Amino acid sequence: MHTPITHLLALWGTLPAIIRTVVWILIISIAVILCVAFLTLWERKVIGWMQLRRGPNRVRIFGLLPGLGQPFADVFKLLTKEVIVPSSANKFLFRLAPALALVPALAAWAVIPLSPALVVSKANAGLLYLLALSSMGVYGIILAGWSANSKYAFLGAMRSAAQMVAYEIAMGFALVGVLMAAGSMSLGQIVQHQQGGVLAWNWFWLFPLFVVYFIAGVAETNRAPFDVAEGESEIVAGFHVEYSGIAFALFFLAEYANMILISALTAVFFFGGWLSPFAGYPVVGASFLGDPSFFWLGLKVFVFLFLFLWFRATFPRYRYDQIMRLGWKTLIPVTLVWICVEMLMSAVHIGPWAKPWFH
Amino acid sequence: MLVEILFFVFATLLVAGALGVIAARNPVYSVLFLVFSFINSAAIWLLVEAEFLALVLVLVYVGAVMVLFLFVVMMLDINVAELKQGFTRFAWLGWITALAVIGEITAVIWGHGLGGIDVSRGFVSEPANYSNTMAIGQVLYTKYLYPFELASVVLVVAIVAAIALTLRRRPGLKVQDVSRQVAVRAEERLRVVKVSAEKRS
Numbered sequence: 001m002h003t004p005i006t007h008l009l010a011l012w013g014t015l016p017a018i019i020r021t022v023v024w025i026l027i028i029s030i031a032v033i034l035c036v037a038f039l040t041l042w043e044r045k046v047i048g049w050m051q052l053r054r055g056p057n058r059v060r061i062f063g064l065l066p067g068l069g070q071p072f073a074d075v076f077k078l079l080t081k082e083v084i085v086p087s088s089a090n091k092f093l094f095r096l097a098p099a100l101a102l103v104p105a106l107a108a109w110a111v112i113p114l115s116p117a118l119v120v121s122k123a124n125a126g127l128l129y130l131l132a133l134s135s136m137g138v139y140g141i142i143l144a145g146w147s148a149n150s151k152y153a154f155l156g157a158m159r160s161a162a163q164m165v166a167y168e169i170a171m172g173f174a175l176v177g178v179l180m181a182a183g184s185m186s187l188g189q190i191v192q193h194q195q196g197g198v199l200a201w202n203w204f205w206l207f208p209l210f211v212v213y214f215i216a217g218v219a220e221t222n223r224a225p226f227d228v229a230e231g232e233s234e235i236v237a238g239f240h241v242e243y244s245g246i247a248f249a250l251f252f253l254a255e256y257a258n259m260i261l262i263s264a265l266t267a268v269f270f271f272g273g274w275l276s277p278f279a280g281y282p283v284v285g286a287s288f289l290g291d292p293s294f295f296w297l298g299l300k301v302f303v304f305l306f307l308f309l310w311f312r313a314t315f316p317r318y319r320y321d322q323i324m325r326l327g328w329k330t331l332i333p334v335t336l337v338w339i340c341v342e343m344l345m346s347a348v349h350i351g352p353w354a355k356p357w358f359h
Numbered sequence: 360m361l362v363e364i365l366f367f368v369f370a371t372l373l374v375a376g377a378l379g380v381i382a383a384r385n386p387v388y389s390v391l392f393l394v395f396s397f398i399n400s401a402a403i404w405l406l407v408e409a410e411f412l413a414l415v416l417v418l419v420y421v422g423a424v425m426v427l428f429l430f431v432v433m434m435l436d437i438n439v440a441e442l443k444q445g446f447t448r449f450a451w452l453g454w455i456t457a458l459a460v461i462g463e464i465t466a467v468i469w470g471h472g473l474g475g476i477d478v479s480r481g482f483v484s485e486p487a488n489y490s491n492t493m494a495i496g497q498v499l500y501t502k503y504l505y506p507f508e509l510a511s512v513v514l515v516v517a518i519v520a521a522i523a524l525t526l527r528r529r530p531g532l533k534v535q536d537v538s539r540q541v542a543v544r545a546e547e548r549l550r551v552v553k554v555s556a557e558k559r560s
Contacts, residue, residue, distance in 0.1 A: 093391075124490045128414040135422025139394070142426065146387065146433050154433070161430050165423060185492060325537055 024120050028109050036256040037071035043309045044070070050313040081245035086148060089242065093147035098243070098250035101140025104133040105257035112264055113188045115274050115294040127185040130265065131172055134220065138164045140254065141222075141229065145239035156238025159320060160222060160229035166327035167219040173335035174213040177206050178269045180342050181352040191273035193355065197280065201272040205351035208338045210270040212331045214304070217262035219327065221255060223308055225315035226323055263304035264297070271300050362406055369406070373399035386432045394425050408485060411492040 048055025061069035085094055111126035113119040145157020181202055182190040194201045203210045219226040230238040240251045274297040278284040346353040379392035397420045404413035499507050
Protein backbone atom coordinates (compact mmCIF):
# COMPACT_ATOMS: atom_id res chain seq x y z
CA MET A 1 0.00 0.00 0.00
CA HIS A 2 1.70 3.18 -1.15
CA THR A 3 -1.08 5.69 -1.27
CA PRO A 4 -0.24 9.36 -0.85
CA ILE A 5 -1.72 9.23 2.64
CA THR A 6 0.66 6.55 3.90
CA HIS A 7 3.49 8.55 2.36
CA LEU A 8 2.40 11.63 4.23
CA LEU A 9 2.09 9.71 7.49
CA ALA A 10 5.56 8.27 7.03
CA LEU A 11 6.91 11.74 6.33
CA TRP A 12 5.14 13.04 9.45
CA GLY A 13 6.93 10.44 11.55
CA THR A 14 10.33 11.52 10.27
CA LEU A 15 9.84 15.19 11.09
CA PRO A 16 11.71 16.51 14.13
CA ALA A 17 9.62 16.69 17.30
CA ILE A 18 9.75 20.49 17.46
CA ILE A 19 8.21 20.87 14.00
CA ARG A 20 5.47 18.37 14.81
CA THR A 21 4.71 20.32 17.99
CA VAL A 22 4.54 23.60 16.10
CA VAL A 23 2.18 22.05 13.54
CA TRP A 24 -0.07 20.77 16.33
CA ILE A 25 -0.07 24.20 17.98
CA LEU A 26 -1.16 25.76 14.69
CA ILE A 27 -3.88 23.16 14.16
CA ILE A 28 -5.27 23.58 17.67
CA SER A 29 -5.16 27.40 17.54
CA ILE A 30 -6.99 27.47 14.21
CA ALA A 31 -9.53 24.94 15.48
CA VAL A 32 -10.16 27.07 18.58
CA ILE A 33 -10.60 30.19 16.48
CA LEU A 34 -13.06 28.40 14.17
CA CYS A 35 -14.94 27.10 17.20
CA VAL A 36 -15.15 30.67 18.48
CA ALA A 37 -16.59 31.78 15.15
CA PHE A 38 -19.35 29.21 15.22
CA LEU A 39 -19.89 29.65 18.95
CA THR A 40 -20.86 33.27 18.36
CA LEU A 41 -23.41 32.11 15.79
CA TRP A 42 -24.67 29.33 18.06
CA GLU A 43 -25.00 31.82 20.92
CA ARG A 44 -27.11 34.19 18.86
CA LYS A 45 -29.23 31.32 17.60
CA VAL A 46 -29.79 29.81 21.04
CA ILE A 47 -30.59 33.13 22.68
CA GLY A 48 -32.87 33.89 19.75
CA TRP A 49 -34.78 30.65 20.22
CA MET A 50 -35.03 31.23 23.96
CA GLN A 51 -36.51 34.65 23.29
CA LEU A 52 -38.83 33.37 20.55
CA ARG A 53 -36.83 34.97 17.75
CA ARG A 54 -35.08 33.34 14.84
CA GLY A 55 -31.57 34.66 15.33
CA PRO A 56 -29.27 35.39 12.39
CA ASN A 57 -30.80 33.79 9.29
CA ARG A 58 -29.61 35.80 6.29
CA VAL A 59 -26.03 34.99 5.40
CA ARG A 60 -25.67 31.58 3.80
CA ILE A 61 -22.47 29.77 3.00
CA PHE A 62 -22.39 27.58 -0.13
CA GLY A 63 -26.19 27.87 -0.14
CA LEU A 64 -26.38 25.79 3.02
CA LEU A 65 -28.24 26.50 6.24
CA PRO A 66 -29.39 30.11 6.58
CA GLY A 67 -27.18 31.98 9.05
CA LEU A 68 -24.19 29.67 8.76
CA GLY A 69 -22.13 32.33 7.02
CA GLN A 70 -22.83 34.95 9.69
CA PRO A 71 -19.52 34.51 11.62
CA PHE A 72 -17.52 35.03 8.42
CA ALA A 73 -19.57 38.05 7.47
CA ASP A 74 -18.90 39.51 10.94
CA VAL A 75 -15.18 38.80 10.74
CA PHE A 76 -14.81 40.40 7.33
CA LYS A 77 -16.79 43.41 8.45
CA LEU A 78 -14.55 43.88 11.48
CA LEU A 79 -11.37 43.26 9.48
CA THR A 80 -12.18 45.97 6.98
CA LYS A 81 -13.08 48.57 9.60
CA GLU A 82 -10.67 51.23 10.75
CA VAL A 83 -8.96 50.71 14.10
CA ILE A 84 -9.33 54.04 15.83
CA VAL A 85 -6.72 54.91 18.46
CA PRO A 86 -7.95 57.73 20.70
CA SER A 87 -5.65 60.76 20.53
CA SER A 88 -5.06 60.85 24.30
CA ALA A 89 -4.57 57.10 24.60
CA ASN A 90 -1.32 55.45 25.55
CA LYS A 91 -0.63 54.19 22.03
CA PHE A 92 1.73 51.34 22.81
CA LEU A 93 -0.30 49.74 25.60
CA PHE A 94 -3.52 50.38 23.70
CA ARG A 95 -2.25 48.20 20.86
CA LEU A 96 -0.61 45.64 23.14
CA ALA A 97 -3.67 44.98 25.32
CA PRO A 98 -5.77 42.91 22.86
CA ALA A 99 -2.82 40.58 22.26
CA LEU A 100 -2.25 40.21 26.01
CA ALA A 101 -5.88 39.22 26.41
CA LEU A 102 -5.81 36.62 23.64
CA VAL A 103 -2.44 34.93 24.16
CA PRO A 104 -3.19 33.21 27.53
CA ALA A 105 -6.52 31.95 26.17
CA LEU A 106 -4.76 30.17 23.32
CA ALA A 107 -1.59 29.15 25.17
CA ALA A 108 -3.58 27.25 27.78
CA TRP A 109 -4.57 24.64 25.19
CA ALA A 110 -1.01 23.30 25.25
CA VAL A 111 -1.63 21.12 28.29
CA ILE A 112 -5.24 20.06 27.69
CA PRO A 113 -5.50 16.37 26.80
CA LEU A 114 -7.78 16.23 23.76
CA SER A 115 -7.82 12.45 23.48
CA PRO A 116 -5.88 9.62 25.16
CA ALA A 117 -3.00 10.06 22.72
CA LEU A 118 -3.25 13.69 21.77
CA VAL A 119 -1.82 16.43 23.94
CA VAL A 120 0.77 19.01 22.95
CA SER A 121 2.64 18.96 26.27
CA LYS A 122 2.41 16.30 28.97
CA ALA A 123 3.74 18.78 31.50
CA ASN A 124 3.96 17.52 35.07
CA ALA A 125 2.65 20.78 36.40
CA GLY A 126 -0.14 21.26 33.85
CA LEU A 127 -2.64 22.41 36.43
CA LEU A 128 -0.31 25.07 37.81
CA TYR A 129 0.45 26.20 34.27
CA LEU A 130 -3.26 26.69 33.65
CA LEU A 131 -3.73 28.64 36.86
CA ALA A 132 -0.73 30.83 36.03
CA LEU A 133 -1.99 31.53 32.52
CA SER A 134 -5.56 32.23 33.50
CA SER A 135 -4.29 34.73 36.05
CA MET A 136 -2.39 36.58 33.32
CA GLY A 137 -5.47 37.16 31.16
CA VAL A 138 -6.52 40.02 33.42
CA TYR A 139 -3.61 42.20 32.23
CA GLY A 140 -5.14 42.56 28.79
CA ILE A 141 -8.32 43.89 30.32
CA ILE A 142 -6.71 46.23 32.85
CA LEU A 143 -4.30 47.69 30.31
CA ALA A 144 -7.06 48.10 27.73
CA GLY A 145 -9.13 50.02 30.25
CA TRP A 146 -6.28 52.19 31.48
CA SER A 147 -4.54 52.94 28.19
CA ALA A 148 -7.74 54.10 26.47
CA ASN A 149 -7.80 57.10 28.84
CA SER A 150 -11.56 57.00 29.11
CA LYS A 151 -13.60 56.96 32.29
CA TYR A 152 -15.94 54.18 31.25
CA ALA A 153 -13.13 51.98 30.04
CA PHE A 154 -11.25 52.57 33.28
CA LEU A 155 -14.27 51.74 35.42
CA GLY A 156 -14.76 48.53 33.49
CA ALA A 157 -11.12 47.57 33.92
CA MET A 158 -11.22 48.21 37.68
CA ARG A 159 -14.38 46.15 38.10
CA SER A 160 -12.93 43.36 36.05
CA ALA A 161 -9.64 43.30 37.94
CA ALA A 162 -11.27 43.10 41.37
CA GLN A 163 -13.66 40.43 40.14
CA MET A 164 -10.96 38.29 38.60
CA VAL A 165 -8.70 38.45 41.65
CA ALA A 166 -11.63 37.46 43.88
CA TYR A 167 -12.81 34.52 41.80
CA GLU A 168 -9.36 33.23 41.06
CA ILE A 169 -8.99 32.29 44.72
CA ALA A 170 -12.19 30.25 44.69
CA MET A 171 -11.11 28.68 41.43
CA GLY A 172 -7.68 27.80 42.79
CA PHE A 173 -9.16 26.23 45.92
CA ALA A 174 -11.58 24.17 43.83
CA LEU A 175 -8.59 22.91 41.88
CA VAL A 176 -6.79 22.06 45.12
CA GLY A 177 -9.67 19.65 45.71
CA VAL A 178 -9.22 18.14 42.25
CA LEU A 179 -5.52 17.83 42.94
CA MET A 180 -6.21 15.93 46.15
CA ALA A 181 -8.57 13.54 44.39
CA ALA A 182 -6.22 12.89 41.48
CA GLY A 183 -2.88 12.91 43.27
CA SER A 184 -1.28 14.52 40.24
CA MET A 185 -0.99 17.89 38.53
CA SER A 186 -0.71 16.48 35.03
CA LEU A 187 -4.05 16.84 33.25
CA GLY A 188 -3.70 13.50 31.48
CA GLN A 189 -3.25 11.78 34.84
CA ILE A 190 -6.18 13.65 36.33
CA VAL A 191 -8.38 12.25 33.56
CA GLN A 192 -6.96 8.74 33.85
CA HIS A 193 -7.48 8.69 37.60
CA GLN A 194 -11.21 9.28 37.09
CA GLN A 195 -11.66 5.95 35.31
CA GLY A 196 -14.47 3.67 36.42
CA GLY A 197 -17.79 4.96 35.14
CA VAL A 198 -19.83 8.11 35.59
CA LEU A 199 -19.89 7.95 39.37
CA ALA A 200 -16.12 7.66 39.57
CA TRP A 201 -15.73 11.03 37.85
CA ASN A 202 -14.79 13.83 40.16
CA TRP A 203 -18.12 15.64 39.99
CA PHE A 204 -19.73 13.04 42.22
CA TRP A 205 -17.36 13.28 45.15
CA LEU A 206 -16.42 16.91 44.61
CA PHE A 207 -19.84 18.25 43.67
CA PRO A 208 -19.60 21.54 45.64
CA LEU A 209 -16.19 22.16 44.12
CA PHE A 210 -17.58 21.54 40.64
CA VAL A 211 -20.33 24.11 41.22
CA VAL A 212 -17.84 26.62 42.64
CA TYR A 213 -15.42 26.05 39.78
CA PHE A 214 -18.00 26.57 37.10
CA ILE A 215 -19.45 29.70 38.71
CA ALA A 216 -15.93 31.08 39.15
CA GLY A 217 -15.24 30.18 35.53
CA VAL A 218 -18.25 32.15 34.35
CA ALA A 219 -17.10 35.09 36.47
CA GLU A 220 -13.49 34.84 35.20
CA THR A 221 -14.64 35.06 31.61
CA ASN A 222 -16.73 38.14 32.44
CA ARG A 223 -19.85 36.50 31.08
CA ALA A 224 -23.42 37.18 32.15
CA PRO A 225 -24.54 37.24 34.96
CA PHE A 226 -21.09 38.49 36.03
CA ASP A 227 -20.52 40.86 33.11
CA VAL A 228 -20.34 44.11 35.08
CA ALA A 229 -16.99 44.77 33.41
CA GLU A 230 -18.91 45.36 30.20
CA GLY A 231 -22.27 46.33 31.67
CA GLU A 232 -23.73 47.96 28.58
CA SER A 233 -26.52 49.63 30.54
CA GLU A 234 -24.06 51.37 32.89
CA ILE A 235 -20.66 51.82 31.29
CA VAL A 236 -21.46 51.20 27.60
CA ALA A 237 -18.99 48.40 26.88
CA GLY A 238 -16.55 48.70 29.76
CA PHE A 239 -12.89 48.10 29.12
CA HIS A 240 -13.17 47.81 25.32
CA VAL A 241 -15.40 50.81 24.76
CA GLU A 242 -12.69 52.64 22.77
CA TYR A 243 -11.74 49.69 20.59
CA SER A 244 -13.01 49.26 17.07
CA GLY A 245 -12.48 46.96 14.13
CA ILE A 246 -10.17 44.02 14.53
CA ALA A 247 -8.80 45.19 17.90
CA PHE A 248 -12.30 44.84 19.29
CA ALA A 249 -12.63 41.48 17.56
CA LEU A 250 -9.53 40.24 19.40
CA PHE A 251 -11.18 40.93 22.77
CA PHE A 252 -14.26 39.17 21.52
CA LEU A 253 -12.14 36.25 20.40
CA ALA A 254 -10.37 36.11 23.77
CA GLU A 255 -13.65 36.07 25.68
CA TYR A 256 -15.10 33.22 23.64
CA ALA A 257 -11.83 31.27 23.59
CA ASN A 258 -11.82 31.55 27.38
CA MET A 259 -15.38 30.22 27.48
CA ILE A 260 -14.35 27.17 25.46
CA LEU A 261 -11.30 26.78 27.67
CA ILE A 262 -13.29 26.89 30.92
CA SER A 263 -15.76 24.38 29.48
CA ALA A 264 -12.94 22.06 28.45
CA LEU A 265 -11.29 22.38 31.87
CA THR A 266 -14.56 21.65 33.68
CA ALA A 267 -14.90 18.54 31.54
CA VAL A 268 -11.32 17.50 32.25
CA PHE A 269 -11.33 18.20 35.98
CA PHE A 270 -14.81 17.03 36.95
CA PHE A 271 -16.31 15.00 34.11
CA GLY A 272 -13.56 12.65 33.09
CA GLY A 273 -12.30 14.55 30.01
CA TRP A 274 -12.14 12.10 27.13
CA LEU A 275 -13.46 9.15 29.19
CA SER A 276 -16.65 7.52 27.95
CA PRO A 277 -19.63 7.24 30.32
CA PHE A 278 -20.47 3.87 28.74
CA ALA A 279 -17.10 2.19 29.31
CA GLY A 280 -17.73 -1.38 30.45
CA TYR A 281 -21.44 -1.41 29.52
CA PRO A 282 -22.61 -4.60 27.76
CA VAL A 283 -23.66 -3.51 24.25
CA VAL A 284 -22.84 0.18 23.97
CA GLY A 285 -19.48 -0.28 25.66
CA ALA A 286 -18.30 -2.54 22.87
CA SER A 287 -18.98 0.02 20.14
CA PHE A 288 -16.96 3.19 19.56
CA LEU A 289 -19.15 4.90 22.18
CA GLY A 290 -17.44 2.87 24.89
CA ASP A 291 -13.94 3.96 23.91
CA PRO A 292 -12.32 7.03 25.39
CA SER A 293 -12.00 9.52 22.56
CA PHE A 294 -12.10 13.16 21.54
CA PHE A 295 -15.79 12.67 20.78
CA TRP A 296 -16.66 12.53 24.49
CA LEU A 297 -14.55 15.54 25.40
CA GLY A 298 -16.17 17.49 22.57
CA LEU A 299 -19.65 16.52 23.70
CA LYS A 300 -18.95 17.56 27.29
CA VAL A 301 -17.46 20.88 26.18
CA PHE A 302 -20.54 21.49 24.06
CA VAL A 303 -22.85 20.90 27.03
CA PHE A 304 -20.93 23.35 29.25
CA LEU A 305 -20.83 25.95 26.48
CA PHE A 306 -24.58 25.62 26.22
CA LEU A 307 -24.79 26.34 29.96
CA PHE A 308 -22.83 29.59 29.38
CA LEU A 309 -25.33 30.64 26.72
CA TRP A 310 -28.29 29.55 28.82
CA PHE A 311 -27.04 31.64 31.76
CA ARG A 312 -26.70 34.64 29.52
CA ALA A 313 -30.20 34.28 28.15
CA THR A 314 -31.93 33.78 31.49
CA PHE A 315 -30.10 35.43 34.41
CA PRO A 316 -30.23 39.13 35.25
CA ARG A 317 -26.89 40.80 35.88
CA TYR A 318 -25.48 40.74 39.41
CA ARG A 319 -24.93 43.98 41.23
CA TYR A 320 -21.24 44.67 41.80
CA ASP A 321 -21.18 44.33 45.60
CA GLN A 322 -23.20 41.12 45.33
CA ILE A 323 -20.55 39.68 43.03
CA MET A 324 -17.86 40.45 45.58
CA ARG A 325 -19.99 39.02 48.36
CA LEU A 326 -20.67 35.80 46.45
CA GLY A 327 -16.99 35.33 45.63
CA TRP A 328 -15.43 36.11 48.97
CA LYS A 329 -18.12 35.14 51.46
CA THR A 330 -19.81 32.18 49.79
CA LEU A 331 -17.63 30.41 47.25
CA ILE A 332 -14.32 30.54 49.15
CA PRO A 333 -15.79 29.20 52.43
CA VAL A 334 -17.56 26.42 50.50
CA THR A 335 -14.30 25.30 48.95
CA LEU A 336 -12.47 25.47 52.29
CA VAL A 337 -15.13 23.32 53.97
CA TRP A 338 -15.08 20.80 51.15
CA ILE A 339 -11.30 20.50 51.27
CA CYS A 340 -11.67 19.55 54.95
CA VAL A 341 -14.35 17.01 53.98
CA GLU A 342 -11.94 15.61 51.41
CA MET A 343 -9.30 15.25 54.10
CA LEU A 344 -11.74 13.08 56.06
CA MET A 345 -12.65 11.09 52.95
CA SER A 346 -9.01 10.42 52.20
CA ALA A 347 -8.42 9.36 55.81
CA VAL A 348 -11.14 6.69 55.64
CA HIS A 349 -10.39 5.75 52.00
CA ILE A 350 -13.70 6.29 50.29
CA GLY A 351 -14.47 7.67 46.82
CA PRO A 352 -11.40 8.52 44.76
CA TRP A 353 -9.19 7.65 47.74
CA ALA A 354 -10.25 3.99 47.60
CA LYS A 355 -8.34 3.65 44.34
CA PRO A 356 -5.02 1.78 44.22
CA TRP A 357 -2.67 4.73 43.64
CA PHE A 358 -3.40 6.13 47.09
CA HIS A 359 -2.09 3.03 48.86
CA MET B 360 23.89 25.05 24.10
CA LEU B 361 20.33 26.12 23.47
CA VAL B 362 19.78 26.37 27.21
CA GLU B 363 22.79 28.68 27.59
CA ILE B 364 21.58 30.94 24.79
CA LEU B 365 18.09 31.07 26.29
CA PHE B 366 19.55 31.77 29.71
CA PHE B 367 21.48 34.79 28.48
CA VAL B 368 18.47 36.06 26.53
CA PHE B 369 16.19 35.84 29.57
CA ALA B 370 18.87 37.16 31.93
CA THR B 371 19.46 40.20 29.70
CA LEU B 372 15.74 40.87 29.50
CA LEU B 373 15.46 40.43 33.26
CA VAL B 374 18.17 42.98 33.99
CA ALA B 375 16.74 45.36 31.41
CA GLY B 376 13.30 44.98 32.97
CA ALA B 377 14.68 45.60 36.46
CA LEU B 378 16.43 48.76 35.25
CA GLY B 379 13.18 49.79 33.62
CA VAL B 380 11.39 49.55 36.96
CA ILE B 381 13.53 52.29 38.49
CA ALA B 382 14.10 54.30 35.30
CA ALA B 383 10.53 54.55 33.99
CA ARG B 384 8.91 57.95 34.45
CA ASN B 385 5.39 56.60 34.54
CA PRO B 386 4.63 54.48 37.64
CA VAL B 387 2.33 52.24 35.56
CA TYR B 388 5.28 51.47 33.29
CA SER B 389 7.36 50.67 36.38
CA VAL B 390 4.81 48.10 37.49
CA LEU B 391 4.68 46.60 34.00
CA PHE B 392 8.48 46.39 33.88
CA LEU B 393 8.37 44.56 37.20
CA VAL B 394 5.83 42.10 35.75
CA PHE B 395 8.16 41.64 32.80
CA SER B 396 11.07 40.93 35.15
CA PHE B 397 9.03 38.37 37.06
CA ILE B 398 8.10 36.55 33.88
CA ASN B 399 11.73 36.45 32.78
CA SER B 400 12.93 35.13 36.11
CA ALA B 401 10.19 32.48 35.91
CA ALA B 402 11.56 31.54 32.49
CA ILE B 403 15.06 31.21 33.97
CA TRP B 404 13.69 28.93 36.66
CA LEU B 405 12.02 26.84 33.98
CA LEU B 406 15.39 26.44 32.29
CA VAL B 407 16.74 24.69 35.41
CA GLU B 408 13.58 22.55 35.55
CA ALA B 409 12.18 24.25 38.64
CA GLU B 410 8.73 24.40 37.09
CA PHE B 411 6.91 24.60 40.40
CA LEU B 412 8.77 27.72 41.52
CA ALA B 413 8.45 29.27 38.06
CA LEU B 414 4.71 28.74 37.79
CA VAL B 415 4.02 29.80 41.36
CA LEU B 416 6.03 32.97 40.78
CA VAL B 417 3.83 33.78 37.80
CA LEU B 418 0.66 32.71 39.59
CA VAL B 419 1.25 34.62 42.83
CA TYR B 420 3.29 37.65 41.83
CA VAL B 421 2.22 38.29 38.25
CA GLY B 422 -1.34 37.03 38.64
CA ALA B 423 -2.30 38.44 42.01
CA VAL B 424 0.21 40.78 43.67
CA MET B 425 1.10 42.86 40.63
CA VAL B 426 -2.53 43.11 39.54
CA LEU B 427 -3.27 44.77 42.87
CA PHE B 428 -0.17 46.97 42.52
CA LEU B 429 -1.34 48.04 39.08
CA PHE B 430 -4.79 48.62 40.49
CA VAL B 431 -3.45 50.94 43.19
CA VAL B 432 -0.96 52.76 40.95
CA MET B 433 -3.64 53.45 38.36
CA MET B 434 -6.02 54.79 40.97
CA LEU B 435 -3.48 57.07 42.66
CA ASP B 436 -2.73 60.43 41.19
CA ILE B 437 1.03 60.31 41.55
CA ASN B 438 3.05 63.44 40.98
CA VAL B 439 6.23 62.07 39.42
CA ALA B 440 8.19 65.31 39.77
CA GLU B 441 7.59 65.33 43.52
CA LEU B 442 8.74 61.72 43.75
CA LYS B 443 11.95 62.42 41.87
CA GLN B 444 12.84 65.42 44.04
CA GLY B 445 14.48 63.58 46.91
CA PHE B 446 16.52 61.26 44.68
CA THR B 447 19.98 62.64 45.45
CA ARG B 448 19.08 63.44 49.05
CA PHE B 449 18.10 59.83 49.83
CA ALA B 450 20.54 58.07 47.52
CA TRP B 451 22.89 57.19 50.38
CA LEU B 452 20.02 55.32 52.11
CA GLY B 453 19.46 53.29 48.96
CA TRP B 454 23.15 52.44 48.71
CA ILE B 455 23.28 51.32 52.34
CA THR B 456 20.21 49.10 51.87
CA ALA B 457 21.63 47.56 48.71
CA LEU B 458 25.00 46.87 50.34
CA ALA B 459 23.32 45.40 53.43
CA VAL B 460 21.28 42.98 51.29
CA ILE B 461 24.31 41.94 49.26
CA GLY B 462 26.30 41.50 52.47
CA GLU B 463 23.60 39.31 54.00
CA ILE B 464 23.36 37.08 50.93
CA THR B 465 27.15 36.70 50.81
CA ALA B 466 27.32 35.92 54.52
CA VAL B 467 24.67 33.19 54.22
CA ILE B 468 26.31 31.56 51.22
CA TRP B 469 29.78 31.91 52.79
CA GLY B 470 28.66 30.39 56.03
CA HIS B 471 26.38 27.60 54.88
CA GLY B 472 27.36 26.92 51.28
CA LEU B 473 24.50 26.16 48.89
CA GLY B 474 22.92 23.51 51.07
CA GLY B 475 24.99 20.63 49.77
CA ILE B 476 24.50 21.45 46.09
CA ASP B 477 27.65 20.79 44.12
CA VAL B 478 27.86 23.56 41.54
CA SER B 479 31.07 22.32 39.99
CA ARG B 480 29.52 19.30 38.27
CA GLY B 481 27.20 21.56 36.27
CA PHE B 482 23.50 21.13 35.67
CA VAL B 483 22.22 17.56 35.73
CA SER B 484 18.63 17.12 34.56
CA GLU B 485 16.29 14.82 36.45
CA PRO B 486 14.48 11.83 34.87
CA ALA B 487 11.26 12.60 32.99
CA ASN B 488 8.91 11.32 35.70
CA TYR B 489 10.55 13.43 38.43
CA SER B 490 8.09 15.89 39.91
CA ASN B 491 9.74 18.71 41.81
CA THR B 492 6.34 19.81 43.11
CA MET B 493 6.19 16.55 45.01
CA ALA B 494 9.81 16.93 46.12
CA ILE B 495 9.17 20.41 47.51
CA GLY B 496 6.01 19.18 49.22
CA GLN B 497 7.89 16.36 50.84
CA VAL B 498 10.53 18.55 52.48
CA LEU B 499 8.10 21.37 53.22
CA TYR B 500 5.77 19.15 55.25
CA THR B 501 8.45 17.12 56.99
CA LYS B 502 11.82 18.77 57.40
CA TYR B 503 10.69 22.40 57.24
CA LEU B 504 7.22 21.95 58.72
CA TYR B 505 7.83 24.24 61.69
CA PRO B 506 9.19 27.28 59.78
CA PHE B 507 6.51 26.73 57.13
CA GLU B 508 3.67 26.80 59.66
CA LEU B 509 5.30 29.76 61.39
CA ALA B 510 5.33 31.68 58.12
CA SER B 511 1.65 30.92 57.60
CA VAL B 512 0.82 32.21 61.09
CA VAL B 513 2.70 35.43 60.35
CA LEU B 514 0.69 35.80 57.15
CA VAL B 515 -2.61 35.23 58.97
CA VAL B 516 -1.67 37.90 61.51
CA ALA B 517 -0.89 40.28 58.65
CA ILE B 518 -4.24 39.53 56.99
CA VAL B 519 -6.16 40.07 60.20
CA ALA B 520 -4.29 43.32 60.83
CA ALA B 521 -4.93 44.58 57.30
CA ILE B 522 -8.64 43.81 57.56
CA ALA B 523 -8.85 45.36 61.03
CA LEU B 524 -7.24 48.57 59.72
CA THR B 525 -9.79 48.98 56.95
CA LEU B 526 -12.76 47.89 59.04
CA ARG B 527 -14.34 51.10 60.22
CA ARG B 528 -17.88 52.30 60.33
CA ARG B 529 -18.54 55.93 59.71
CA PRO B 530 -21.78 57.11 61.29
CA GLY B 531 -24.49 58.49 59.05
CA LEU B 532 -23.40 56.56 55.98
CA LYS B 533 -26.21 55.25 53.80
CA VAL B 534 -25.24 51.72 52.78
CA GLN B 535 -27.21 48.66 51.87
CA ASP B 536 -27.22 45.77 54.28
CA VAL B 537 -26.58 43.01 51.79
CA SER B 538 -27.45 40.12 54.06
CA ARG B 539 -30.88 41.64 54.71
CA GLN B 540 -31.36 42.21 51.00
CA VAL B 541 -30.46 38.63 50.23
CA ALA B 542 -32.72 37.31 52.96
CA VAL B 543 -35.79 39.05 51.51
CA ARG B 544 -38.58 36.71 50.49
CA ALA B 545 -41.11 37.47 47.82
CA GLU B 546 -44.01 36.90 50.25
CA GLU B 547 -42.86 39.83 52.43
CA ARG B 548 -42.81 42.30 49.58
CA LEU B 549 -45.45 41.13 47.21
CA ARG B 550 -49.12 40.40 47.66
CA VAL B 551 -50.82 38.60 44.84
CA VAL B 552 -54.44 39.63 44.67
CA LYS B 553 -57.02 37.95 42.59
CA VAL B 554 -59.32 40.45 40.93
CA SER B 555 -62.35 38.98 39.33
CA ALA B 556 -62.99 40.23 35.85
CA GLU B 557 -65.79 42.70 35.38
CA LYS B 558 -68.69 41.90 33.16
CA ARG B 559 -68.59 43.76 29.91
CA SER B 560 -71.45 46.22 30.02
